[in-house]
Amino acid sequence: MRTSYAKTYDVSVNVPRRLSRVNQSFPGYVSVALAVALSALPSSTLAQTWYYSSTTIEGTTPTERQLYRGLRQSSEFQQKIQALPSVADAAISIPILFGVGVNNISSNFGDPRDGGARLHEGEDMMAVKGTPIVSPTPAVVIRTGVGSGQGIYVTTANPGGENFVYMHLDKLGEGVAPGTVLAQGSLIGYVGNTGNASGGAAHLHFEIHNSTGTPIDPFPRLTSEFNAAQKMTYLSQIFGISSDPVALAQFLVTNFRNTFVSAAQSGVVLPPLITGALGSVPAASPTSDTLPAGDLMLGSSGAAVVELQTFLVAKSTGAQAERLAGAGATGYFGPMTQSALVEYQTAVGISPADGYYGAATRAAVAADTGTQPPIANPPVIGSTTFTRNLFLGVNGEDVRVLQKLLNARGYxxxxxxxxxxxxxxxxxGPATKAAVIRFQVAHSIEPAVGYFGPISQAALASL
Known part of the structure; x- marks a missing residue:
């Protein structure tokens, strides 16, 4: 049997001690702690650890052999990271592959969260749930997981010693695991609303941490988009690893048909699955006087949004409607659609002009088109399930549901x-908190402090 040179240098003693100090473990995946331990070893020791046998080493315990295996993995892991460019990219393309452009995002880094208890450390980009997210730079996956706040997340090492973090994913990309080397355009995962975004609009929370680990504002660097040819190339690669490429193609054509049609018209070759879906998935054919039923808001998607967008473009109330016309009826209710709706609401005298398509706006659209506004279905209290606790300062569509329920019940x-x-x-906000307090007092819930937790949720659901 081959004798381990590593044991001569007492790696089996030094590495466990370092690992215990950072309180990490490594079975089954590459550990950052092992990378730290490895970096502290003399270079001669590092070089000689490559000569050991990964099966059995004479005179070593199973624990020591496991450490040696982890040490070799850690060395390979470090080499992957060191192979990344040494300078960070000054400009970064939007990592969401479809439906979000530089004109659809606005800076929200540093915004207060949880009633001012913390500040937002990333850029939230609203998008259709299930849309692929790709790496905007070469990268190495260093961590994946599920957190109560982050939801499903991926952390990568990137050029210039930076780390990118992608949170609230619906699911990880196929094959994405710690140690995976990513080229620009490689799949990270799919847009979702997991973690503390549950119940709210789907979006990507994107963070950049500099080489010292400090979060920095991504917005000033999100200045470009992948062109149509790049998008089709990356999408072809995603289809090659997708667990259900046919369903993915149908989903993408349903939500982003105009993107693919425009790409084909400009001479870009589409993936065969997209070409097939364009022929098999019915195209929405709304007219300018179609009236969407139900409420629509930032983050909504589907045929009803297409109808609203088509109406707003046809009304052409100003510059925001013209911008929307340039993008087309994509079926995604993003900031551009919201701005066009605010413009329309202002023009017809709806107050507040908040970009929310609710009862008042439906009535105004009905008057414009000469149609009878459909009656939105009232909320069914017994069927409402809240997936998180709500309190002063939080945002999300579940807050809107709570307000509707309180209003409907007289609070x-x-x-x-x-x-x-x-x-x-x-x-x-304070008005919602005050309404929750009135509800809690009426139902003898203590303490009546306006925190909408499990007891209050159960009481409201029972009505």
Missing amino acids: TVAVSGAGSAGYETSYF
């Missing part, structure tokens, strides 16, 4: 304007 959030019936918002 009025606001008599008029934001929060009133038909004008519910996604923000849990």
